[in-house]
Every structure is written in structure tokens, then in C-alpha cells.
Amino acid sequence: MYRLLIKQFIRSRITLGALALLLVMGLVSILMGKQFLAQQQERIVQVTEHQREHIVRNVAAHDEMGLLLYYLKFSLISPPDKLSALSIGQRDVNPGIQSITIRTLEGQKYDTDLTNPVQLQSGNLDLGFVILYLFPLVIIAFTFNILSEDRESGTWKTIVVQSRSAFQFLLAKFLVRAFFLYGLLLFLLLAAAVILSLPLGESYLAFVVLSVLYSTCWFALTFWLALFKKSSGFTVLTLLAIWVTLTILLPASVNNLVATLHPVPESLSTLVKQRDGYHEKWDQDKKVTLDKFYARYPQFAKYGVPDETFHWLWYYAMQQMGDEDARADSRAMREKMLQREETSRSLARAIPTLHTQLYFNDLAQTSLADYIRLLDSTTTFHERTRLYFYPKIFEHAAVKNEDWAAVKPQYLPPRDTVCWSPLVLPLVVIILVLLGWAWVRSRNIYSI
Amino acid sequence: MNRSIVVLLARQSWKNAFHSRAIYGVLVVLFLMIGYAAYSGWKMYTVQNEMREHYQRVARERWEDNPDKHPHRMAHFGTFAFRIKHPLSLFDFGLESFTGNAVYLEAHKQNTINFSEASMSTGLLRFGEISLAMLLQMVVPLIIVFLGFGAVAVDRENGTLKILLTQGARGREILTGRSLGLFAVAMVVVVPAFFCAALLLIASGVSVDLDLVGRLAGIALAYFLFNAIVCVITVAVSAGSQSSKAALMKLLGVWLLLAVLLPRTSQALGSYFFPAPSRVAFETVIEEDVLKQGDSHNPDDPHYKHLRDSVLRVHAVDSVEHLPFNYSGFVMREGERISARIYQQHLQALTRLYDKQNSLTTAAALVNPFTAIRNLSMALSGTDVESYKVFQSEAEAYRYTMAQEMNALQMELISNRKPGPQDKPLAISHDHWKELPDFKPQGIAIGASLRGAWFSAMALLLWSVGSCWWVGRLSKTLKAI
Numbered sequence: 001m002y003r004l005l006i007k008q009f010i011r012s013r014i015t016l017g018a019l020a021l022l023l024v025m026g027l028v029s030i031l032m033g034k035q036f037l038a039q040q041q042e043r044i045v046q047v048t049e050h051q052r053e054h055i056v057r058n059v060a061a062h063d064e065m066g067l068l069l070y071y072l073k074f075s076l077i078s079p080p081d082k083l084s085a086l087s088i089g090q091r092d093v094n095p096g097i098q099s100i101t102i103r104t105l106e107g108q109k110y111d112t113d114l115t116n117p118v119q120l121q122s123g124n125l126d127l128g129f130v131i132l133y134l135f136p137l138v139i140i141a142f143t144f145n146i147l148s149e150d151r152e153s154g155t156w157k158t159i160v161v162q163s164r165s166a167f168q169f170l171l172a173k174f175l176v177r178a179f180f181l182y183g184l185l186l187f188l189l190l191a192a193a194v195i196l197s198l199p200l201g202e203s204y205l206a207f208v209v210l211s212v213l214y215s216t217c218w219f220a221l222t223f224w225l226a227l228f229k230k231s232s233g234f235t236v237l238t239l240l241a242i243w244v245t246l247t248i249l250l251p252a253s254v255n256n257l258v259a260t261l262h263p264v265p266e267s268l269s270t271l272v273k274q275r276d277g278y279h280e281k282w283d284q285d286k287k288v289t290l291d292k293f294y295a296r297y298p299q300f301a302k303y304g305v306p307d308e309t310f311h312w313l314w315y316y317a318m319q320q321m322g323d324e325d326a327r328a329d330s331r332a333m334r335e336k337m338l339q340r341e342e343t344s345r346s347l348a349r350a351i352p353t354l355h356t357q358l359y360f361n362d363l364a365q366t367s368l369a370d371y372i373r374l375l376d377s378t379t380t381f382h383e384r385t386r387l388y389f390y391p392k393i394f395e396h397a398a399v400k401n402e403d404w405a406a407v408k409p410q411y412l413p414p415r416d417t418v419c420w421s422p423l424v425l426p427l428v429v430i431i432l433v434l435l436g437w438a439w440v441r442s443r444n445i446y447s448i
Numbered sequence: 449m450n451r452s453i454v455v456l457l458a459r460q461s462w463k464n465a466f467h468s469r470a471i472y473g474v475l476v477v478l479f480l481m482i483g484y485a486a487y488s489g490w491k492m493y494t495v496q497n498e499m500r501e502h503y504q505r506v507a508r509e510r511w512e513d514n515p516d517k518h519p520h521r522m523a524h525f526g527t528f529a530f531r532i533k534h535p536l537s538l539f540d541f542g543l544e545s546f547t548g549n550a551v552y553l554e555a556h557k558q559n560t561i562n563f564s565e566a567s568m569s570t571g572l573l574r575f576g577e578i579s580l581a582m583l584l585q586m587v588v589p590l591i592i593v594f595l596g597f598g599a600v601a602v603d604r605e606n607g608t609l610k611i612l613l614t615q616g617a618r619g620r621e622i623l624t625g626r627s628l629g630l631f632a633v634a635m636v637v638v639v640p641a642f643f644c645a646a647l648l649l650i651a652s653g654v655s656v657d658l659d660l661v662g663r664l665a666g667i668a669l670a671y672f673l674f675n676a677i678v679c680v681i682t683v684a685v686s687a688g689s690q691s692s693k694a695a696l697m698k699l700l701g702v703w704l705l706l707a708v709l710l711p712r713t714s715q716a717l718g719s720y721f722f723p724a725p726s727r728v729a730f731e732t733v734i735e736e737d738v739l740k741q742g743d744s745h746n747p748d749d750p751h752y753k754h755l756r757d758s759v760l761r762v763h764a765v766d767s768v769e770h771l772p773f774n775y776s777g778f779v780m781r782e783g784e785r786i787s788a789r790i791y792q793q794h795l796q797a798l799t800r801l802y803d804k805q806n807s808l809t810t811a812a813a814l815v816n817p818f819t820a821i822r823n824l825s826m827a828l829s830g831t832d833v834e835s836y837k838v839f840q841s842e843a844e845a846y847r848y849t850m851a852q853e854m855n856a857l858q859m860e861l862i863s864n865r866k867p868g869p870q871d872k873p874l875a876i877s878h879d880h881w882k883e884l885p886d887f888k889p890q891g892i893a894i895g896a897s898l899r900g901a902w903f904s905a906m907a908l909l910l911w912s913v914g915s916c917w918w919v920g921r922l923s924k925t926l927k928a929i
Contacts, residue, residue, distance in 0.1 A: 025709075025713075028713075031720075032716055032720060035720060035723070039723060039726075042726075043726045043728060043729075046726060046728045046729055046732075047728045050728050050732050061745070061746070089571050089574075090566075090567075090569070090570075090571060093546075093564070093566045093567055093569075094567055095727070097728070099728070107552065110562045110563060110567070111559070111560045111562060111727075112548060112560045112561070112562055112564070112567060112727075113726060113727045114560075114724065114725065114726065114727045114730055114798065115546075116719070116724060116802040116805055116806070117543040117546040117547045117564075117833060117836060118543065118715065118802070118805070118806045118809070118833055119715055119718075119719050119802075119805060119806075120543075120546040120566060121542075121543050121545075121546045122711055122712050122715035122716070122809070123574045123576075123712055124574075124716065125712055125713060125716035129712070133708065134709075137704065232693070233692075233693055233696060236696070236697075236700070237594060237696075240700060244587070244590065247575065248575065248576060248586065249481065249578065249587070251572055251575030251576070252575055252576045252577050252578035252582070253481075253484065253578050254572055255569070255572045255573055255575060255576070255577055255578075256484070256485075256488040256492075256577055256578050257488075258569075258570065258572065259488075259492065259545075259565060259569070259577075260488050260491045260492060260495070263495050263496070263499070264563075264568050265499045267550070267562075267563040267568065268499060268500065268503045268530065268549075268550055268563065269503070271503075271528065271550055271552065271562075271563070272503060272506060272507065272510070272528065275525070275526070275552065276510060279521075279524075279525045282517065282521060283514075283515050283517065307870070308869045308870065309867070309869060309870060309871060309872070309873060310869075310873075336568070337568050340568065340569065340570055341570050344570040344571075344572050345570075348572075353575070354572060354575075357571050357572070357574070357575070358570065358571055358572070360571075361571040366571075367570065367571055368568075368569065368570045368571070371567075
């Protein structure tokens with residue numbers, strides 16, 4: 001029976017066309033991901049090289065530690081996980097590299113990379129897109145008339161009468177289609193692993209499992225709907241309406257909701273406050289600034305209050321005040337971003353498309369949370385660098401005594417990405433509900 | 449063509465559409481979405497602009513509140529430019545969420561425009577946003593397809609078409625009548641959407657000027673044309689298909705291809721073939737070019753040495769301290785001029801590269817009316833890339849003016865004699881701060897918007913003509929069975 005069903009299935013032009021389309025789009029998306037990864041790697045090479053040259057040039061030009069550190073930029077790199085090629089996420093909007101001086105951080109840390117807004121808006125063609133948007137469409141195209149075509153051509157009566165179990169026949173038809181689609185899905189994921197030389201670790205496995213579960217959601221949906229025995233026209237319209245709702249309307253509405261629910265005016269106030277916090281200090285008594293600075297860093301209190309009109313100690317203390325004065329707003333802004341992530345995630349649990357997209361990004365470490373993690377690390381990196389150089393600046397250490405060649409970009413360590421139960425549970429629940437319901441309805445197919 | 453037959457058929461299509469109860473469900477959902485899209489568009493527009501205008505005022509107050517100080521201190525104090533949303537952004541979000549909103553303007557340095565909505569968004573933003581324009585561009589065509597796939601094909605299936613033709617209705621009359629009927633149904637959605645947008649525009653207290661009226665008229669015209677094209681094509685496909693089911697499949701396929709697949713693919717390919725530089729690479733090249741011209745901090749730099757010698761010669765003095773103006777202000781003016789010019793050159797090159805990345809999508813308007821309407825609608829709503837470029841250049845122009853004004857003040861009012869380490873720093877009166885005019889961005893004018901979108905406008909016109917021609921040809925060979 002299976003051989004005949006397969007023959008019947010692959011003889012259709014639509015089948016071959018759809019499979020070919022998926023294959024081509026899938027491979028194209030993997031190549032795009034490869035280019036993305038290569039670009040990210042190139043940036044890391046560029047920034048490493050640039051930092052080296054930049055330090056050599058500035059060290060040669062300035063013999064005063066305070067002045068030199070005014071110019072020097074230090075890089076913190078969040079290396080892209082290879083999976084990011086499959087789900088670029090927010091990684092193209094937000095930079096993965098921070099290059100900062102030891103001056104006020106809040107004025108530097110949100111600097112964006114150069115981006116083409118048209119490109120950002122249209123979105124990336126990564127494998128995640130192919131799996132999220134195109135696979136469901138092909139699943140719909142393959143299965144919408146799985147029962148209705150037999151009913152509409154009159155063969156269903158024969159099947160009900162002649163086959164041992166009409167339900168098993170229907171299931172077999174389904175499995176044939178599922179076999180080809182899962183086969184293609186796994187082939188693409190495997191091709192991605194080979195082309196991008198992905199490490200076959202837990203996060204890759206989770207990516208595969210998530211893709212399979214997501215596709216299964218759609219199979220379960222079409223199977224469930226087929227058992228309602230509506231006409232193929234009605235079924236295809238319903239399924240397409242569901243697809244449009246799940247991939248376009250609902251996510252877009254949720255996005256609007258998140259954006260209007262949590263506007264971030266703190267971003268603008270942080271921008272203004274970090275500047276004012278620093279610049280106002282020029283017009284104040286040095287002691288005011290230095291008292292605040294020493295309260296924050298008592299280990300430097302021994303340097304006292306210099307008599308000169310200008311002293312680097314005072315200068316960097318003023319710079320630090322920019323961060324101090326903007327801290328409350330900066331924290332509030334971070335809170336808002338986390339709230340956005342939180343709201344999105346909780347709403348996504350009920351919507352498979354959103355859930356899958358967010359977890360693809362999570363596995364690939366390209367989510368908003370990952371950007372916040374980079375921002376947080378930048379703050380600690382900034383403080384570490386400052387505290388290392390402060391005493392050298394304050395004591396007018398000689399520039400040439402420092403081992404500048406050892407000052408290399410720092411890397412953000414990768415994080416654990418896989419947390420199985422929140423990853424799979426929402427999808428499993430949806431699948432079980434749909435299949436359970438379908439099982440209940442399956443008795444009806446024998447009536448004509 | 450007999451007008452009464454056309455009107456009769458159109459009216460019959462209209463009646464048919466409202467015959468099934470499903471349409472009411474669809475309409476209710478659609479109106480709810482229109483309401484939601486309009487509300488959130490309006491909310492984003494008012495909340496964001498209030499925020500940005502507030503901080504723009506704060507930035508100005510802080511600037512003017514500065515006490516007496518050295519003008520170069522002021523140049524580093526700097527100010528901010530916040531991007532104000534175009535009123536029509538409540539209709540079409542366009543690129544709004546993906547363009548930066550705030551930039552710090554200071555001497556010597558072109559900062560990045562930060563805090564785009566996208567940079568603070570979760571991965572959901574990539575699914576798109578729901579705006580009135582998005583509903584009109586994506587969802588309304590789908591509804592037209594749902595309502596119109598059977599326009600002629602059903603008549604053929606149940607034999608009505610044969611009767612119509614034998615009773616003297618001509619192919620052209622049938623197709624025109626059906627298209628008009630479908631178009632009328634589509635207007636049931638489109639007109640309220642426009643009405644919503646207009647109402648919210650009035651509610652948000654926008655001053656109505658010729659520019660805005662022109663944009664509104666343009667948008668209305670563009671969407672009427674676009675809907676007409678979709679209706680005509682739907683009827684044509686219905687007429688050319690064997691069965692209504694085949695027509696439906698074809699139309700859905702075309703919708704998916706044109707509305708979802710093609711735009712993303714063409715843009716992704718554009719970026720693939722024209723990779724853009726990173727910020728590090730971009731800034732490194734600019735830094736190198738500026739250093740090639742001369743390093744104003746290096747006392748032995750040939751460019752600035754030459755400059756100093758020629759200035760000294762012209763004023764017939766032997767040292768810069770005897771010049772009638774502040775020499776370091778003069779050097780900074782020169783440095784700012786050079787670095788701003790070099791930055792502009794590189795920025796223009798980058799913009800051209802981005803245009804190249806987008807060129808595939810722009811060109812796709814010729815084969816894809818969805819892209820044509822998208823680009824045209826964005827341009828007319830002042831939310832396209834051209835409008836962003838205007839903000840970019842206005843902010844940079846203001847930064848340059850501010851820096852050079854401060855340099856001029858320094859040249860004029862600051863002494864050439866450097867104060868000793870214990871002296872009070874040199875300063876000028878704070879009255880000068882008010883002399884710098886406030887940042888008043890003009891935004892993009894309708895002419896510039898249209899220049900940026902002429903290709904899409906033309907493509908839409910070509911599609912209108914083309915689809916009419918296609919239907920005309922089809923009507924001659926319309927098969928009754």
C-alpha cells in the first residue's frame with residue numbers, strides 16, 4: 001500500500017515543485033547564514049587588528065597616561081555562536097562587538113553598528129524563516145485535501161468498504177507526506193551542519209527537536225482539520241487563514257502590544273543624563289566630584305584633591321559621574337527591555353510560531369536577552385579596565401612601562417542555552433491536544 | 449460596452465459577496481484589526497513624539513543654561529537631535545522601527561544614531577508590525593482573492609456564463625462588471641481604514657498643509673490603483689482557470705509569492721551580493737583619510753605646519769600668540785571642515801551601497817505590485833529611507849554649525865595666551881549660547897519623497913495599464929464552458 005501511496009504522492013507536479021522550492025530556499029538560506037557568519041568573523045578579525053594598530057599609534061603619539069587613555073578603545077567581543085547562521089535574530093540589529101574607552105560608558109555602550117534599515121525591516125532569509133514560514137505552507141499544500149480529495153472524487157466510499165481500516169489508510173497517506181517533509185527538514189538541518197561545520201552538541205540537537213516539533217504542530221493541525229470532512233476549498237482557506245494569523249497577524253499584533261505596553265523613554269533620558277552628569281562637573285568645585293568618586297571607590301581616596309586647575313584624576317572622576325548620574329535611568333531602561341522579553345515569552349507560549357522563533361534565537365544566542373547580556377558584560381568590562389588603569393593615570397605612570405601588546409580584545413564566554421522543558425512543553429501540549437481531538441473525531445470518517 | 453450590463457453584473461457580484469455569512473465574520477475580524485492597527489499606530493506616534501519633543505526641549509534648555517565657559521567646552525557639551533515621526537507614520541510604520549531615533553551631536557565626532565525601536569525589541573519584530581498600511585497591503589488582497597476567485601469560474605462551472613454570453617453580454621462587460629463589483633466590496637474595507645487614519649490625524653492636532661494634503665491624496669490614489677489591480681487580476685485569473693478551485697490555488701500561490709516570498713528574497717539577495725562594511729571598517733577608513741589630510745594634534749604635521757606658516761605670513765607676525773584671533777580655534781575650524789567633508793564622502797558612499805542593496809527590491813516593483821505599493825506608501829507616509837536620510841543630514845548639518853559657531857567664538861573672543869596651571873580657565877559669557885539657533889528639523893518634503901519613489905509609482909501605473917490590457921485580451925477569448 002505504501003509503495004502505491006508514495007507513487008501517487010510524488011507523481012504530482014505540485015509535490016515536486018514544492019519540495020524543490022523548499023530545498024532551494026533552504027540551501028539558499030544556509031548560504032546566507034554562512035555569509036553572515038563569515039561577516040561576523042571578519043568583523044572580529046578587523047576589530048582585533050584595528051585595536052592593535054590603534055594602540056600602537058596612540059602609544060607612540062602620547063606620553064601622558066591620562067591623555068593616552070582618553071583615546072584608547074578596548075574591545076569586548078561576543079563571538080557569534082555558529083547556530084546564529086540558522087537564526088540570525090537580533091544579531092544584525094544589535095552589535096556583537098563593543099569598543100569602548102574608559103570614559104563615561106553610558107554614552108558609548110548603545111552605539112549601533114552600521115545597518116541598512118530596509119534590510120532590517122525585510123528580515124533575514126535564514127533557515128529559521130524557511131522552517132517557520134515555508135514548511136507549514138508546504139505541509140498545508142500536501143495535506144489539506146488528504147481526505148477531501150477522495151471524498152470529492154468518490155473513491156472514499158470504496159476505501160471505506162474495501163480497506164481493512166480507513167483510518168489506517170488515511171494515516172498512511174499522512175505518513176507518506178510526513179516522511180518526505182521530515183526527510184527534507186532533517187536533510188536541510190544536516191546540510192547546514194555540514195556546510196557551516198556546526199558542532200553537533202546539545203544546542204544543535206535542541207534546534208533539530210524544536211524544528212521537528214514545530215512541523216509536527218502543523219501536521220497535527222492539518223490532520224485534525226481533515227477529520228472535519230469539509231470540502232477541500234473550505235479546508236485550504238481555513239488552513240491558510242490560520243497560517244496568516246499565526247505567522248503574520250498574531251505576531252505583528254503581539255509586537256505592537258509589547259511596543260506600546262512598554263515604551264522606553266529611559267533610553268532618551270539616559271542619553272541626556274550621562275552627558276549632563278559629566279559636563280556639569282566642569283562648573284563645580286573639584287571636591288564635590290572627588291568626594292562622590294571616593295565614596296564609590298574608597299581605594300583611591302588617598303589621592304586627595306589636586307591643586308591644579310586641570311588634573312586627570314579629576315577628569316576621570318567627572319567622566320565616572322556621567323555613569324553615576326545616569327545609572328537609575330539606565331537600570332530602568334534595562335528593566336523595560338527585560339519586561340519586553342518577558343511579555344513576549346509569556347505570550348509566545350500559546351503561539352507556536354512565536355515560541356519557536358524566540359527559542360531558535362535563544363539557542364542561537366541571538367535574542368534580546370543575549371544583547372542585554374553583552375551590555376551587562378560591557379559594564380563589568382568597562383569597570384575592570386578603568387580600575388586597572390586608574391592608579392596608573394593618577395600616579396602618572398610612564399606609558400612605556402605598560403605591556404601594550406598584551407592588551408587584546410576580550411571575549412564573552414558562551415552561555416548554556418538548552419533548557420528542555422520550557423523549550424518543548426508548549427509545542428508538545430498543542431500537538432497532544434490536536435491529536436487527541438483528532439483521535440476522538442476519527443470514528444466519524446467511516447460515515448459518508 | 450453596455451454600461452447597464454456592467455453595472456448589473458457589478459451589483460450582482462456585490463450582492464453575492466454579502467450573501468454568505470462568512471463574509472460578515474471576516475469583516476468583523478478585519479474591522480477589529482483595523483481599529484487595533486489604527487490605535488497602536490496613533491499611540492506610537494503620539495507617545496514617541498511627545499517623548500522626543502520633550503527631550504529636544506530639555507536638550508535646548510540645558511544648552512542655554514550653561515554658565516560662562518570656554519566655547520570649546522560647549523562644543524563638547526554638544527546637544528542632541530531626536531528624530532520626530534511624520535504624522536502619517538500612524539498610517540504606515542515603514543522603516544520607523546528600524547531607524548535610529550536619537551543622536552548626540554558634539555564637535556569632531558559623528559556619533560551613531562541610536563535607540564531604534566528594533567534595538568530594544570525581541571525577536572518578534574521580525575514577524576512584522578500591524579499597521580493600517582500593512583493590512584491594506586497584505587490582508588485586503590487576500591480577502592479580495594477569497595471573495596473573487598470564483599468571480600467568473602463559478603459562473604462557468606454552473607453554466608451561468610453560457611447563458612450570460614448567449615443573452616448578449618460580451619466578455620469585456622462580464623469581466624469589467626465582476627471587477628467593479630469586487631472593487632466595490634474591497635472599498636468597504638479600504639475606505640473605513642482611510643477614514644480611521646484621517647480621523648486620528650485630526651485628533652492628534654496635526655496642522656493640515658499642502659504637503660500633507662498632497663501626501664494623503666497620493667496615498668489614496670495609490671491604494672485605489674493597487675486594489676483595482678488586485679481585483680482585475682483576480683477576476684482575470686478566475687476567468688482563465690478551468691475551475692474555481694484551480695483559480696483559488698493559483699491566486700493563493702501568487703499572493704504568497706508576491707506578498708511574502710519575493711520581497712524578503714530580493715532584499716536578502718541584494719545584501720548578499722553587495723555586502724556592507726562594518727562600523728569598525730567604516731570608521732577606520734575615515735580615520736585614515738583624515739590623518740592623511742593632516743593630524744591637528746601633531747605639532748610637526750606638514751599640513752598644519754604649512755597652514756600656520758601661511759597664516760603667520762599673511763598677518764606679518766612671527767608667532768601665533770600675536771595673531772589677532774585665537775589660533776587653536778582656527779586650527780579646529782580647519783580640522784572640523786576636513787573631517788566633516790571626509791565623513792560626508794564616506795557616508796555618501798555607504799548610502800550608495802545601501803541603495804544598491806535595495807536596488808533589487810526597488811526593481812522588483814516592476815514585477816511585483818506589492819513591492820510597488822509598499823515603497824510608494826512608505827515614501828508618501830514619510831517613513832521610507834529617504835526621509836531617514838533627511839534626518840541624518842539635518843542632524844549632521846546642525847552638528848557642523850554648532851561646532852563651527854563655537855570655533856568662531858573661540859577665534860574671536862578667546863585670548864591666544866595660554867593660562868598657567870593654577871590660573872582660572874578662559875571663558876566667555878553665557879549670553880552667547882542663545883545665539884546658536886535651535887535644532888529645527890524640516891523633515892522631508894513631498895517632492896523629495898516622490899523623487900525617491902518615482903520608480904514604484906511608475907511600476908504601479910504600468911501594472912494598472914497592463915492588467916487592463918490583459919483583461920481586454922482575455923475577454924476576447926473568454927470560453928463559456
